[in-house]
Amino acid sequence: MKYIFSSPYYLNKRATGANKRFERVLYELQDKYDIGIVVAKGEVPLDVSPSVTLYEIPLFIANRRLLTFIYLNILYLYFSLFKNILISDFNPIPVSMFFSKRQFQLIHDTRIFDNFGRWDKLSSMFMKFQWKHVKNKVVVSQFTKDRLCKELSIKESSVIVSYNGVLPSDFDVSLNKDKAIDLLYVATFEERKNHINLIRALANIEERLIVTFLGKDLGMKAVIEEEASKADRHQITFLDSVSENELADLYQNSKIFISPSLYEGFGMPILEAYAYGCKVICSDIFVFHEVLGSKATYFNAEEVSSISRTIEESLSSFSNFKDQKVIVPNHFHWEVISEQLISDIDSLLFKKV
Structure with a gap:
């Protein structure tokens, strides 16, 4: 058969x-x-x-x-x-x-x-x-x-x-390495991924952040880039496509992985990011709770203030997170x-x- x-x-x-x-x-x-x-x-x-x-x-x-x-x-x-x-x-x-x-x-x-x-x-x-x-x-x-x-x-x-x-080989055991990227978001550029609210949240944060967006353009990238120009105190980089090894490097070099998505069928990037040692903050939607449960921090993705507050709190407490062990359940x-x-x-x- x-x-x-x-x-x-x-x-x-x-x-x-x-x-x-x-x-x-x-x-x-x-x-x-x-x-x-x-x-x-x-x-x-x-x-x-x-x-x-x-x-x-x-x-x-x-x-x-x-x-x-x-x-x-x-x-x-x-x-x-x-x-x-x-x-x-x-x-x-x-x-x-x-x-x-x-x-x-x-x-x-x-x-x-x-x-x-x-x-x-x-x-x-x-x-x-x-x-x-x-x-x-x-x-x-x-x-x-x-x-x-x-x-x-x-x-x-x-x-x-x-x-x-994820593969067990994806798990990053060197969580204490220096991480140059403050905030990483891996998602296609489309409405449901909610980049606009994320960028508006960044505009409310005084501390200068290094931010990377990675994803294929599905019609929203130009609008998102224009919105990002209003948050020019931050260093925001847009990437279209990377290899698997380059993606792994991005995860490993990022402190916070964020996903303000309004809808997902699963949300593989939040699981991958967690496995590679990122602190994950994401939308308070059912499927994200199903994937990461208490291992992530959740916010209201429709409220800009909720996103910005969670980013600031997560960055300020990141030194405590670095000592936590990555544990991915067998069913993933x-x-x-x-x-x-x-x-x-x-x-x-x-x-x-």
Whole structure:
């Protein structure tokens, strides 16, 4: 029995949460199970094992969503004929996934319920319809599962929670090293990430801070940079893209990691930042509590004064934080996550046979 992971828009040189998940699960499972992957031509993960079966989508198809959808409908139907198990994150969802018990739709977040999606009303309605009727789902947090089941009246038994995580090798044991960056925020530049309120909070802080923003522009960067010019007492750096090693260096060289995001499906950067030894301060939203619990400090992301006050208090108490030990629960380790995903899928299929 083959487990096939499909991510047609995976990019092997961009460090996003979705891309990291695809890679980490693959690397943990590829030498233990019969694994296949579906990716665009030329986007095979760098450390893939020779034992993995590759299904590469030709570029002239992969660059066009409609052609990709048609191609995947045929490919996924082929998979179903051989009783392969498929986990796919492609939208719109190919038809075979509505009928095959062995095919699972991976849902990274449910932001369409909060009007933070990049889809028009008709597209959102269509996506909700697909999510409701696809046979099985995999989501990355209990928060996402609860929201999905509540909004669409979905049976809880059809939804598997499979967390995102970190590698034990990510854990920074040298918390006492000098850290040059006062404040780091890793997030795409879009409305829900709430950069504007963060910058307005910085404008209220008298002490000069070294601040780094890292993220891909999804339409808001120019507005955010203009707002940042009003907080010119601080040294604010904008970065578009870095390698995994460079990202690790940013985490390790930062005192405070902040996330004022208004919505997340999981929030991988706060977990990574904590693992690398940052003090994490973040929005008081349910999913962040699910990920870090008492290990983070929370603020009201809609109140500028709450953000600025938390930044100042966290910086002033950072010397005490440096002595704390990093402890990441096992269920956020990629090895555990990957094995649990296989176990949960097998259990669900066994119950449905």
